[in-house]
Amino acid sequence: MMYLKIYSLLLFFGLIPFLDVNAQTNGITPLHKFMQVNADTTILLEHASGWIGPPQYWILSKKGDTTTAYIYDLPHKADALVPNAIRKAIQKASGFDPLRKIEVNQFFRPVAMPGRLKGKAWAILMAERPWSISDDKVDGRGCPPKKDRSVILDGGTTNLYLITKGEIKKLSFYAPAFYEEQCPGRKGRQSILRIEKFFSDLFKEESR
Secondary structure, three states: HHHHHHHHHHOOOOOOOOOOOOOOOOOOHHHHHHHHOOEEEEEEEEEEEEOOOOOEEEEEEEEOOOEEEEEEOOOOOOOOOOHHHHHHHHHHHOOOOOOOOOEEEEEEEEEEEOOOHHHOOOHHHHOOOOOOOOOOHHHHOOOOOOOOOOOOOOOOOOOOOOOOOOOOOEEEEHHHHHHHOOOOOOHHHHHHHHHHHHHHHHOOOOOO
């Protein structure tokens, strides 16, 4: 709570810029629409934050009896701290431009299904009944107000896009892991955390 009070004072006096936790979401992109046309059903997971960075999408899609995993991301990257100027130069050399449309390009690629998930991935995901999940628009963001309960200002948002021929439905959860610790029990938030874990396992090798 003390951190929140200090942050609020600094924000009030204009000593730090306002951080929009949803600033980096790209919404429905040409890539979403491409998958809508070329697949029967697609589930796309996006982590959005107020910090500037390249987009990353984790995707599981079904066409007929074929289930395919895709990722939209910058090329394979080492787990290392890189000075800003050098990082930007590497991104530019790869063809990345933050103003570029998110569509089918060199950053969109299929990913081999891990052996443990072959023939099971779609059923595991559908077991969460994603079209029935209640998100923050339904249940409210964060936790009900309570004395001494912590809040987070830069937790980022998890967006889940449910793409069919007829519609693109978006579910949004702000800092779901943090708030599940603060006020556990929301079924929708628990579902999105299980879905996040599923995608994290699916794309473990690609996301290193």
